[in-house]
Amino acid sequence: MGRVKNKLKDRKAVCLLSGGMDSATAMAVAAAEGYACHALCFSYGQRNRWEVGAARELAGRMGAVEFRCVKLDPACFAGTALTDRSVKVPKGGIHRGCVPVTYVPVRNLIFLSYAVAWAEVLGCFDVFIGVNCADYSGYPDCRPQFIAAFEKAANLAAAAAVEGGGRYRVHAPIIDMSKRQIILTGSKLGVDYSLTRSCYDPDPEGRSCGRCDSCRLRLKGFAEARLKDPIEYRGR
Amino acid sequence: MGRVKNKLKDRKAVCLLSGGMDSATAMAVAAAEGYACHALCFSYGQRNRWEVGAARELAGRMGAVEFRCVKLDPACFAGTALTDRSVKVPKGGIHRGCVPVTYVPVRNLIFLSYAVAWAEVLGCFDVFIGVNCADYSGYPDCRPQFIAAFEKAANLAAAAAVEGGGRYRVHAPIIDMSKRQIILTGSKLGVDYSLTRSCYDPDPEGRSCGRCDSCRLRLKGFAEARLKDPIEYRGR
Numbered sequence: 224m225g226r227v228k229n230k231l232k233d234r235k236a237v238c239l240l241s242g243g244m245d246s247a248t249a250m251a252v253a254a255a256e257g258y259a260c261h262a263l264c265f266s267y268g269q270r271n272r273w274e275v276g277a278a279r280e281l282a283g284r285m286g287a288v289e290f291r292c293v294k295l296d297p298a299c300f301a302g303t304a305l306t307d308r309s310v311k312v313p314k315g316g317i318h319r320g321c322v323p324v325t326y327v328p329v330r331n332l333i334f335l336s337y338a339v340a341w342a343e344v345l346g347c348f349d350v351f352i353g354v355n356c357a358d359y360s361g362y363p364d365c366r367p368q369f370i371a372a373f374e375k376a377a378n379l380a381a382a383a384a385v386e387g388g389g390r391y392r393v394h395a396p397i398i399d400m401s402k403r404q405i406i407l408t409g410s411k412l413g414v415d416y417s418l419t420r421s422c423y424d425p426d427p428e429g430r431s432c433g434r435c436d437s438c439r440l441r442l443k444g445f446a447e448a449r450l451k452d453p454i455e456y457r458g459r
Numbered sequence: 460m461g462r463v464k465n466k467l468k469d470r471k472a473v474c475l476l477s478g479g480m481d482s483a484t485a486m487a488v489a490a491a492e493g494y495a496c497h498a499l500c501f502s503y504g505q506r507n508r509w510e511v512g513a514a515r516e517l518a519g520r521m522g523a524v525e526f527r528c529v530k531l532d533p534a535c536f537a538g539t540a541l542t543d544r545s546v547k548v549p550k551g552g553i554h555r556g557c558v559p560v561t562y563v564p565v566r567n568l569i570f571l572s573y574a575v576a577w578a579e580v581l582g583c584f585d586v587f588i589g590v591n592c593a594d595y596s597g598y599p600d601c602r603p604q605f606i607a608a609f610e611k612a613a614n615l616a617a618a619a620a621v622e623g624g625g626r627y628r629v630h631a632p633i634i635d636m637s638k639r640q641i642i643l644t645g646s647k648l649g650v651d652y653s654l655t656r657s658c659y660d661p662d663p664e665g666r667s668c669g670r671c672d673s674c675r676l677r678l679k680g681f682a683e684a685r686l687k688d689p690i691e692y693r694g695r
Contacts, residue, residue, distance in 0.1 A: 263535075291534050291535075293532040293534055293535060294532045295532075296529040296530045296531070298527050298529055298577075299499075299527075299529060299573050299576040299577040299580060300576060300580065328575070328576035328577075328579040328580055328617065328618075329572060329575050329576045329579065329613065329616045329617050330576075331616060332572045332575065332576075332612065332613060332616040332617075333569070333572040333573065333576060336565060336568045336569045336572045337535050337569065339564070339565050339568065340535040340536060340564035340565045340566075340568075340569060341534075341535040341564075343564040343565065344535065344536065344564055362618075363615060363616055363617065363618055363620075363621040364615075364616040364617075366615065368615055369612065369615040369616050372608070372611050372612035372615050373612045373616070375608045375611075375612070376568065376605065376608035376609045376611070376612045377565065377568065379599060379600075379602065379604055379605040379608050380565045380567060380568045380599055380600040380605050380609075381564065381565050381568075381599065381600075382564075382598075382599055384599075385599040
């Protein structure tokens with residue numbers, strides 16, 4: 224086991240890190256598997272402007288080798304609730320079976336494309352993403368079939384894969400976990416969830432609303448894990 | 460035929476437009492098929508800094524409804540000849556069977572991801588890209604199998620496709636054409652090739668080198684089409 228870990232220590236992975244609890248847990252899994260983590264975050268005018276700072280702090284505390292924040296030009300993403308203040312974030316509870324207005328057009332397709340580009344430059348083949356189906360609540364680009372299709376496309380696009388150097392692998396270690404399982408897994412691996420941000424619509428002081436889909440899923444997860452959520456909520 | 464064309468006139472397409480002759484020809488095909496073209500260009504620190512201006516002018520002259528240039532953060536693309544001045548552009552002639560240093564990591568994967576994001580915002584399902592296999596000379600992300608795999612991944616990622624609104628289609632109308640065929644096709648459709656740029660390494664006045672892979676393929680295409688290339692070359 225020691226030898227396997229040492230061998231892996233030379234292996235880099237690009238870890239998508241949003242500042243939320245899912246991606247922090249996914250990166251903790253990567254680190255526990257012995258990868259040297261290169262954290263990749265995106266700034267795209269998201270409503271929760273604390274996310275990027277949270278990602279940067281998490282990367283530092285969790286021992287990432289490097290942290291990069293890529294600024295996405297929002298020109299292609301206008302008109303969704305996460306980036307556009309004229310669209311209201313729904314607070315009435317989670318509705319399954321339809322795509323929520325908080326959806327950002329093919330976000331994970333773009334994030335993963337950048338991750339593979341950076342992996343190719345770094346000379347590595349492993350990418351970690353914290354997508355999750357329980358958190359799915361309508362986001363199509365969080366489903367296993369999308370991840371598999373993306374992996375196939377990436378391996379046809381990338382010179383490093385075509386030249387036989389290796390095969391890109393998109394790891395989605397928490398894809399099948401419930402929020403409870405994610406929190407228990409991350410807690411065991413030492414993730415400090417007080418640093419993570421989940422709210423779609425925090426107040427000007429950065430406190431979470433407690434009522435958007437993302438807050439509801441998070442609070443439910445902590446309740447089911449019988450742990451106290453360490454972040455601050457407005458009016459609690 | 461007139462009715463089909465009129466019906467299509469209401470249909471928008473996102474057309475990737477680089478400023479080169481291939482993408483200009485692909486957009487001309489889209490326009491000829493009756494699509495209202497929304498041109499999308501990328502600025503990513505490319506060595507040929509005239510490309511974006513050429514794309515903008517082409518979009519205007521060719522009647523595109525809109526032109527957008529998305530600035531890509533170059534953080535993920537360091538170390539390739541197209542963006543990094545410390546890497547030399549090869550001028551010795553085209554070598555088949557290996558990926559050239561002018562390769563930019565999974566560029567078309569990123570470009571197409573943005574195109575689908577914008578298409579989703581625009582409410583359309585058609586994307587045009589000027590990839591070409593004759594021009595392939597080692598770029599894996601120009602192959603038909605990549606385009607097909609990307610299309611599949613995009614349709615799994617995008618809410619608009621999942622909700623049954625339609626299916627994204629990536630059109631690559633010149634993928635099988637020789638450079639000669641591209642030039643003849645575009646000329647018939649009225650593409651003004653004097654506005655296009657192809658050189659990987661133009662001089663400070665913007666004149667093409669005539670010796671990089673891209674110039675060689677272009678010049679060969681014009682010679683085979685028995686047409687004069689209307690752009691200026693250094694020392695000719």
